[in-house]
Amino acid sequence: MLLELRQALKLGVVSLVCLSSAIAAADNWPQWRGATHNGICNEKNIPDDWDAKKNVLWKLEMPGPGGATPVVWDDHVFVTSAADTDLLLMAITIDGKLKWKNKIGTGNKVARSDEGNFASPSPATDGKHVWAFVGSGDFVCCDFDGKEKWHINLQEIYGKFEIQFGMSSTPILDGDRLYVQLIHGEGEAKTREALVLALDKNTGKEIWKVGRSSEAYKENEHSYASPTLYVDDKQKFLLTHGADYIVAHSLEDGHEIWRSGGLHQKDKYNPFLRFVSSPVAVPGLIVVPSAKDGPVLALNPNSTGDITNSKEGRIWTRERNTPDVSSPLIHDGIVYLCRESGIMLTLDAKTGEEIYMQRIHNHRHRASPVYADGKIYCIARDGVVTIIKAGRKFELIREIKMDEDISASPAISNGKIYIRSFQNLWCIGNSQVAGK
Numbered sequence: 001m002l003l004e005l006r007q008a009l010k011l012g013v014v015s016l017v018c019l020s021s022a023i024a025a026a027d028n029w030p031q032w033r034g035a036t037h038n039g040i041c042n043e044k045n046i047p048d049d050w051d052a053k054k055n056v057l058w059k060l061e062m063p064g065p066g067g068a069t070p071v072v073w074d075d076h077v078f079v080t081s082a083a084d085t086d087l088l089l090m091a092i093t094i095d096g097k098l099k100w101k102n103k104i105g106t107g108n109k110v111a112r113s114d115e116g117n118f119a120s121p122s123p124a125t126d127g128k129h130v131w132a133f134v135g136s137g138d139f140v141c142c143d144f145d146g147k148e149k150w151h152i153n154l155q156e157i158y159g160k161f162e163i164q165f166g167m168s169s170t171p172i173l174d175g176d177r178l179y180v181q182l183i184h185g186e187g188e189a190k191t192r193e194a195l196v197l198a199l200d201k202n203t204g205k206e207i208w209k210v211g212r213s214s215e216a217y218k219e220n221e222h223s224y225a226s227p228t229l230y231v232d233d234k235q236k237f238l239l240t241h242g243a244d245y246i247v248a249h250s251l252e253d254g255h256e257i258w259r260s261g262g263l264h265q266k267d268k269y270n271p272f273l274r275f276v277s278s279p280v281a282v283p284g285l286i287v288v289p290s291a292k293d294g295p296v297l298a299l300n301p302n303s304t305g306d307i308t309n310s311k312e313g314r315i316w317t318r319e320r321n322t323p324d325v326s327s328p329l330i331h332d333g334i335v336y337l338c339r340e341s342g343i344m345l346t347l348d349a350k351t352g353e354e355i356y357m358q359r360i361h362n363h364r365h366r367a368s369p370v371y372a373d374g375k376i377y378c379i380a381r382d383g384v385v386t387i388i389k390a391g392r393k394f395e396l397i398r399e400i401k402m403d404e405d406i407s408a409s410p411a412i413s414n415g416k417i418y419i420r421s422f423q424n425l426w427c428i429g430n431s432q433v434a435g436k
Contacts, residue, residue, distance in 0.1 A: 085108050168224045
């Protein structure tokens with residue numbers, strides 16, 4: 001009897017250790033590209049097989065379409081949505097129940113008939129509050145009970161957005177600051193300057209504001225890309241992308257550390273080339289997309305000044321085959337570029353040499369790929385999810401038809417995949433793990 005008790009206690013301790021390890025390994029997905037701004041989830045046992053019933057833990061109807069990635073913190077999921085002309089921020093429990101729904105703006109605009117709307121920027125959360133920016137310029141902070149802490153409108157403060165398909169850049173949250181890029185048309189009068197902002201997350205008040213100069217004109221003045229951070233053990237700075245340049249900014253006061261052109265041929269200038277795909281950074285490397293089958297640059301973060309023609313600043317260049325909308329992914333020394341036509345191009349992160357180029361699904365791709373548990377998840381505009389094995393050899397794991405319109409990138413947290421279609425918010429999980 002005593003031996004059995006000891007064995008039971010031992011098993012209990014082992015189970016507790018396993019449970020603690022599983023909890024420790026769980027990731028929140030606090031903003032558009034996850035906790036580290038690069039589309040990487042470090043969890044294991046992520047589902048890779050589902051259909052309309054299998055492994056669908058719940059599905060919640062949305063009040064209208066939206067392209068924002070859901071963000072997740074413990075037992076809360078946040079997402080923005082359009083509802084006719086209203087723009088909404090919603091809080092949803094992890095069992096799929098609507099907790100609250102706040103109207104945060106009005107005046108929705110549909111972009112290119114089916115590409116997106118003013119609910120395209122993704123929210124962000126720190127576990128206590130959630131922040132949401134929408135294309136009307138409204139920017140709000142709410143607590144987890146839905147109580148509004150502050151509400152500002154960036155168009156009222158910094159001037160009307162002059163951008164063809166609506167402001168869809170997602171602000172980035174870091175510490176006590178929110179970083180925003182407002183890169184849009186100045187027009188022939190050149191009365192408005194493209195801006196980069198740092199705002200206090202607790203008040204919405206401006207910490208610093210810097211102008212962002214360029215020689216871009218016409219639609220090239222418009223950027224739909226989102227800022228990101230470069231972080232290594234020695235330095236940390238902000239990256240903004242648009243109007244023919246990528247620019248690195250000091251977090252202290254926003255001043256320009258370096259910039260790179262080379263993303264748009266001056267001798268074959270296309271006045272309708274705009275950046276949508278955002279850069280991605282890992283220690284020692286920044287991968288920068290352009291648009292319309294243009295180049296992809298790999299830049300040295302330890303740079304200063306204008307590095308457009310710098311051998312030291314440029315690690316490698318892929319002269320064409322950029323993704324046009326989906327942002328790059330870097331994992332285990334491989335750069336994954338999901339092109340708008342559904343072609344996956346992989347490059348060696350150190351050299352830029354092509355590893356493989358393979359069509360995964362012949363349809364428009366707007367969502368950015370994410371990595372989890374040895375797999376790359378890609379979602380097409382027609383709702384087809386293509387899952388491939390991460391690595392240097394192309395291997396298709398599965399193709400899943402969700403039969404709904406999707407432009408949002410997936411979020412992965414606590415063993416579940418959250419996918420926001422135009423019609424529903426889906427929660428996908430392994431039913432056995434979830435106890436279903």
